Amino acid sequence: AQSVAQPEDQVNVAxxxxxxxxxxxxxxxxxxxxxxxQYPNRGLQFLLKYITGDNLVKGSYGFEAEFNKSQTSFHLKKPSALVSDSALYFCAVRHTSNYQLIWGAGTKLIIKP
Amino acid sequence: DARVTQTPRHKVTEMGQEVTMRCQPILGHNTVFWYRQTMMQGLELLAYFRNRAPLDDSGMPKDRFSAEMPDATLATLKIQPSEPRDSAVYFCASGLDRARGSGNTIYFGEGSWLTVV
Incomplete structure:
Protein backbone atom coordinates (compact mmCIF):
# COMPACT_ATOMS: atom_id res chain seq x y z
CA ALA A 1 0.00 0.00 0.00
CA GLN A 2 1.16 3.51 -0.71
CA SER A 3 1.79 5.56 2.41
CA VAL A 4 3.50 8.44 4.13
CA ALA A 5 5.03 8.39 7.59
CA GLN A 6 5.99 11.25 9.84
CA PRO A 7 7.76 9.39 12.62
CA GLU A 8 7.79 12.25 15.13
CA ASP A 9 4.60 13.57 16.70
CA GLN A 10 6.51 16.57 18.02
CA VAL A 11 9.85 18.22 17.42
CA ASN A 12 11.33 20.75 19.83
CA VAL A 13 14.04 23.12 18.67
CA ALA A 14 15.66 26.16 20.21
CA GLN A 38 -0.86 24.67 9.47
CA TYR A 39 -0.79 27.49 11.97
CA PRO A 40 -3.26 27.40 14.87
CA ASN A 41 -6.88 27.84 13.78
CA ARG A 42 -5.86 28.23 10.14
CA GLY A 43 -5.99 26.19 6.96
CA LEU A 44 -3.07 24.30 5.49
CA GLN A 45 -0.60 26.39 3.55
CA PHE A 46 1.60 25.03 0.78
CA LEU A 47 5.33 25.22 1.53
CA LEU A 48 7.08 23.33 -1.25
CA LYS A 49 6.97 20.29 -3.49
CA TYR A 50 9.22 17.88 -5.32
CA ILE A 51 8.19 16.73 -8.78
CA THR A 52 11.43 16.11 -10.58
CA GLY A 53 14.88 17.59 -10.98
CA ASP A 54 17.12 18.90 -8.22
CA ASN A 55 16.81 16.86 -5.05
CA LEU A 56 16.97 19.99 -2.90
CA VAL A 57 13.78 21.97 -3.12
CA LYS A 58 13.43 25.48 -1.73
CA GLY A 59 10.13 26.82 -0.53
CA SER A 60 8.38 29.51 1.43
CA TYR A 61 9.58 31.09 4.71
CA GLY A 62 13.15 29.84 4.23
CA PHE A 63 12.23 26.16 4.30
CA GLU A 64 13.78 23.55 2.07
CA ALA A 65 13.41 19.82 1.67
CA GLU A 66 15.71 17.14 0.38
CA PHE A 67 14.41 14.29 -1.72
CA ASN A 68 16.37 11.08 -1.12
CA LYS A 69 15.25 8.29 -3.39
CA SER A 70 17.38 5.57 -1.86
CA GLN A 71 16.06 6.32 1.63
CA THR A 72 12.56 7.16 0.36
CA SER A 73 12.63 10.31 2.43
CA PHE A 74 11.67 13.94 1.98
CA HIS A 75 12.77 15.71 5.15
CA LEU A 76 11.89 19.35 5.73
CA LYS A 77 14.70 21.60 6.91
CA LYS A 78 15.51 25.14 7.89
CA PRO A 79 18.96 26.43 8.83
CA SER A 80 17.82 28.73 11.62
CA ALA A 81 14.48 28.27 13.38
CA LEU A 82 12.19 31.14 14.35
CA VAL A 83 9.60 31.09 17.13
CA SER A 84 7.05 31.92 14.43
CA ASP A 85 7.83 28.59 12.72
CA SER A 86 5.94 26.84 15.51
CA ALA A 87 3.08 25.05 13.78
CA LEU A 88 1.83 21.69 12.54
CA TYR A 89 3.63 20.36 9.48
CA PHE A 90 2.18 17.84 7.05
CA CYS A 91 3.98 15.76 4.47
CA ALA A 92 2.00 14.32 1.56
CA VAL A 93 2.67 12.15 -1.48
CA ARG A 94 0.52 11.80 -4.54
CA HIS A 95 -0.87 8.30 -5.02
CA THR A 96 0.35 7.01 -8.36
CA SER A 97 -2.91 5.25 -9.23
CA ASN A 98 -5.77 7.46 -8.10
CA TYR A 99 -3.71 10.67 -7.93
CA GLN A 100 -5.03 11.57 -4.49
CA LEU A 101 -2.75 13.03 -1.87
CA ILE A 102 -1.79 10.62 0.90
CA TRP A 103 -1.20 12.62 4.07
CA GLY A 104 1.11 12.05 6.98
CA ALA A 105 -0.27 12.38 10.49
CA GLY A 106 1.48 15.70 11.00
CA THR A 107 4.39 16.81 13.17
CA LYS A 108 4.01 19.55 15.74
CA LEU A 109 7.03 21.81 15.64
CA ILE A 110 7.75 23.86 18.74
CA ILE A 111 10.44 26.51 18.61
CA LYS A 112 11.50 27.76 22.04
CA PRO A 113 12.99 31.22 22.54
CA ASP B 1 -4.56 37.43 -3.92
CA ALA B 2 -6.45 34.32 -5.04
CA ARG B 3 -7.72 32.15 -2.25
CA VAL B 4 -10.26 29.46 -1.44
CA THR B 5 -13.18 30.95 0.48
CA GLN B 6 -15.22 28.93 2.93
CA THR B 7 -18.38 29.81 4.80
CA PRO B 8 -19.32 29.69 7.59
CA ARG B 9 -16.04 29.95 9.47
CA HIS B 10 -17.69 28.77 12.66
CA LYS B 11 -20.95 26.93 13.23
CA VAL B 12 -22.56 25.61 16.39
CA THR B 13 -25.69 23.58 15.81
CA GLU B 14 -27.91 21.15 17.60
CA MET B 15 -27.92 17.48 16.88
CA GLY B 16 -30.38 16.60 14.13
CA GLN B 17 -30.10 19.93 12.33
CA GLU B 18 -28.97 20.29 8.74
CA VAL B 19 -25.59 21.90 8.19
CA THR B 20 -24.46 23.32 4.87
CA MET B 21 -20.89 24.39 4.26
CA ARG B 22 -19.93 26.34 1.16
CA CYS B 23 -16.73 26.74 -0.72
CA GLN B 24 -15.65 29.06 -3.49
CA PRO B 25 -12.60 27.57 -5.19
CA ILE B 26 -9.89 29.68 -6.72
CA LEU B 27 -11.07 31.00 -10.07
CA GLY B 28 -9.94 28.75 -12.88
CA HIS B 29 -9.24 25.74 -10.71
CA ASN B 30 -10.86 22.53 -11.92
CA THR B 31 -10.44 20.25 -8.90
CA VAL B 32 -12.14 20.63 -5.54
CA PHE B 33 -11.60 18.58 -2.41
CA TRP B 34 -13.46 18.35 0.89
CA TYR B 35 -11.40 17.24 3.88
CA ARG B 36 -12.31 16.72 7.52
CA GLN B 37 -9.74 17.21 10.26
CA THR B 38 -10.05 15.83 13.77
CA MET B 39 -7.51 15.19 16.50
CA MET B 40 -8.17 11.47 16.40
CA GLN B 41 -8.32 10.83 12.65
CA GLY B 42 -6.17 13.60 11.28
CA LEU B 43 -6.97 14.68 7.70
CA GLU B 44 -9.61 12.59 5.93
CA LEU B 45 -10.64 13.05 2.31
CA LEU B 46 -14.43 13.19 2.08
CA ALA B 47 -15.01 14.08 -1.57
CA TYR B 48 -13.15 15.01 -4.73
CA PHE B 49 -14.48 16.77 -7.82
CA ARG B 50 -12.83 17.28 -11.17
CA ASN B 51 -14.45 19.62 -13.68
CA ARG B 52 -17.48 19.60 -11.33
CA ALA B 53 -17.91 15.83 -11.62
CA PRO B 54 -17.64 13.81 -8.42
CA LEU B 55 -14.76 11.38 -8.79
CA ASP B 56 -14.34 10.04 -5.31
CA ASP B 57 -16.61 10.25 -2.29
CA SER B 58 -15.65 6.93 -0.76
CA GLY B 59 -14.53 8.65 2.42
CA MET B 60 -17.89 10.25 3.03
CA PRO B 61 -20.65 8.70 5.18
CA LYS B 62 -23.34 8.39 2.52
CA ASP B 63 -26.30 8.21 4.82
CA ARG B 64 -25.94 11.73 6.12
CA PHE B 65 -23.34 13.55 4.03
CA SER B 66 -23.66 14.87 0.50
CA ALA B 67 -21.36 16.97 -1.65
CA GLU B 68 -22.21 18.86 -4.81
CA MET B 69 -20.84 21.44 -7.23
CA PRO B 70 -23.82 23.37 -8.61
CA ASP B 71 -21.41 25.43 -10.70
CA ALA B 72 -17.69 25.99 -11.12
CA THR B 73 -17.60 28.68 -8.45
CA LEU B 74 -19.45 26.85 -5.69
CA ALA B 75 -19.02 23.56 -3.87
CA THR B 76 -21.27 22.50 -1.01
CA LEU B 77 -21.04 19.91 1.73
CA LYS B 78 -24.22 19.06 3.58
CA ILE B 79 -24.78 17.04 6.71
CA GLN B 80 -28.34 15.96 7.46
CA PRO B 81 -29.00 15.11 10.19
CA SER B 82 -25.92 16.27 12.06
CA GLU B 83 -24.54 14.31 15.00
CA PRO B 84 -22.05 15.25 17.74
CA ARG B 85 -19.43 12.98 16.15
CA ASP B 86 -19.47 15.26 13.09
CA SER B 87 -17.81 17.99 15.15
CA ALA B 88 -14.60 18.75 13.30
CA VAL B 89 -12.94 21.25 11.00
CA TYR B 90 -14.01 20.89 7.39
CA PHE B 91 -11.58 22.12 4.78
CA CYS B 92 -12.16 22.81 1.13
CA ALA B 93 -9.17 22.83 -1.23
CA SER B 94 -8.84 23.50 -4.94
CA GLY B 95 -6.25 22.96 -7.62
CA LEU B 96 -5.63 23.16 -11.35
CA ASP B 97 -5.20 19.68 -12.74
CA ARG B 98 -3.88 20.06 -16.26
CA ALA B 99 -3.40 16.32 -16.60
CA ARG B 100 -4.29 13.53 -14.26
CA GLY B 101 -1.29 12.56 -12.23
CA SER B 102 0.47 15.87 -12.62
CA GLY B 103 2.18 17.42 -9.65
CA ASN B 104 -0.29 20.24 -9.28
CA THR B 105 -0.57 21.94 -5.91
CA ILE B 106 -3.84 22.19 -4.03
CA TYR B 107 -4.70 25.23 -1.95
CA PHE B 108 -6.77 25.14 1.20
CA GLY B 109 -9.40 27.44 2.59
CA GLU B 110 -9.40 28.53 6.23
CA GLY B 111 -11.90 25.87 7.20
CA SER B 112 -15.38 25.64 8.67
CA TRP B 113 -15.22 24.84 12.38
CA LEU B 114 -18.31 22.77 13.19
CA THR B 115 -19.58 21.93 16.65
CA VAL B 116 -22.67 19.75 17.00
CA VAL B 117 -24.16 19.73 20.49
Missing part, protein backbone atom coordinates in the same frame (compact mmCIF):
# COMPACT_ATOMS: atom_id res chain seq x y z
CA UNK A 15 15.32 29.40 18.28
CA UNK A 16 18.26 29.93 15.98
CA UNK A 17 19.10 26.25 15.72
CA UNK A 18 18.60 24.22 12.55
CA UNK A 19 15.44 22.17 12.35
CA UNK A 20 14.47 18.97 10.58
CA UNK A 21 11.01 17.46 10.28
CA UNK A 22 11.13 13.94 8.95
CA UNK A 23 9.00 12.30 6.28
CA UNK A 24 9.30 8.93 4.61
CA UNK A 25 7.10 7.55 1.88
CA UNK A 26 6.18 4.38 0.08
CA UNK A 27 4.80 4.62 -3.45
CA UNK A 28 5.24 2.72 -6.65
CA UNK A 29 6.82 4.75 -9.41
CA UNK A 30 8.07 8.30 -9.20
CA UNK A 31 6.80 10.21 -6.18
CA UNK A 32 5.33 13.69 -6.14
CA UNK A 33 5.99 14.99 -2.62
CA UNK A 34 4.58 17.99 -0.77
CA UNK A 35 4.98 19.86 2.51
CA UNK A 36 2.24 21.97 4.04
CA UNK A 37 2.15 24.00 7.25
Missing amino acids: EGNPLTVKCTYSVSGNPYLFWYV
